[in-house]
Every structure is written in C-alpha cells, then in structure tokens.
Amino acid sequence: MFNTPIISxxxxxxxxxxxxxxLLRSYGYTVKTYNSAYAFLQSSGPEQTDCLISDIQMPGMCGVKMYEALAARNIHIPTLFITGKSGMPPKFSDKVRQPEGYFAKPFNxxxxxxxxxxxxxxRGQC
Structure with missing residues (x-):
C-alpha cells in the first residue's frame, strides 16, 4: 500500500x-501544521514526519533550537527553514546534520x- 509522505x-x-x-495538499501531500516548536516536539509529529518545514524565528523555542532538540533525540528529519529575516543562515555544530535548505519569506x-x-x-518516497 502506498503511503503519502507527511510534511509537517x-x-x-x-x-x-x-x-x-x-499548497502542499494540492500537490497530494499529507500535511500536519503546528503553531510552535513546543507543539511539534510534544506531538507524535517528529516520528511521523518525512519532511519538516519550520520558521526560524518563533516565540518560545525558535526553529533552530527545535532542530537541535530533535537531533538530541536522534531524530533526523530532512528540514527546510523559512525565515522573514535576511542574512546568513544559522550555523550548526558538526554533530548536527545540516538542514536541507533555507527560504526567505516571501519564498518561491x-x-x-x-x-x-x-x-x-x-528517501524513496516520491
């Protein structure tokens, strides 16, 4: 049975x-949305997500800290960061896999x- 990839x-x-x-549903993806890093981390989302799209700047826990928290749990989700701030992307330690990409809002x-x-x-899912 074919499983539709889940984009969080x-x-x-x-x-x-x-x-x-x-947008993502119109392309046939299953989409789960979360209004904070905490909401995502406290859900079953990290274990079910095939691709993660996250804002960098958010109140409470930023997207970078969420990404590092996932890595600390040994959860490695291909991640795309979106941001309203211009400038250089955040740097991660060598122990953390680099995100797949960065997109400045408004993004293409x-x-x-x-x-x-x-x-x-x-990942063999498309």
Missing amino acids: VVDDDECILISLDS TNALLACIEAILKR
Missing part, C-alpha cells in the same frame, strides 16, 4: 500555516516544492 509545517504565523497547508513556492520533491526522491 511549524510556524507561529497562521497565514503561513494555512497557505502552506493548502516552485523552489520550495522542488526541494521537497528532491528530498522525498532521495
């Missing part, structure tokens, strides 16, 4: 959650979709 989106901006949910949806498709193809 973590962002404190409800408009981003709604628009990415709609075609580029985001291409990156997701490439991730899923490498």
Whole structure:
C-alpha cells in the first residue's frame, strides 16, 4: 500500500500555516501544521514526519533550537527553514546534520516544492 509522505509545517504565523497547508495538499501531500516548536516536539509529529518545514524565528523555542532538540533525540528529519529575516543562515555544530535548505519569506513556492520533491526522491518516497 502506498503511503503519502507527511510534511509537517511549524510556524507561529497562521497565514503561513494555512497557505502552506493548502499548497502542499494540492500537490497530494499529507500535511500536519503546528503553531510552535513546543507543539511539534510534544506531538507524535517528529516520528511521523518525512519532511519538516519550520520558521526560524518563533516565540518560545525558535526553529533552530527545535532542530537541535530533535537531533538530541536522534531524530533526523530532512528540514527546510523559512525565515522573514535576511542574512546568513544559522550555523550548526558538526554533530548536527545540516538542514536541507533555507527560504526567505516571501519564498518561491516552485523552489520550495522542488526541494521537497528532491528530498522525498532521495528517501524513496516520491
């Protein structure tokens, strides 16, 4: 039986959650949305997610800290960061896998979709 890849989106901006949910579902993906890093970490999302899209700047725990918390749990989800801030992407220690990509808001949806498709193809899910 074919399993539809699950894309999880973590962002404190409800408009981003709604628009990415709609976009990704229109391409046939199963989408789960979370309005905070804590909500994602406390759910079953980390174990079920095939690709993660996360904002970097969020109240409470930022996307970078969430990514590091996942790595500390030995959970390695291919991750795309989206951000409203310009500048250099955050740096991670050598012990943490580097994220798959960074997209500045407003981002090119075609580029985001291409990156997701490439991730899923490498994982044999597309």
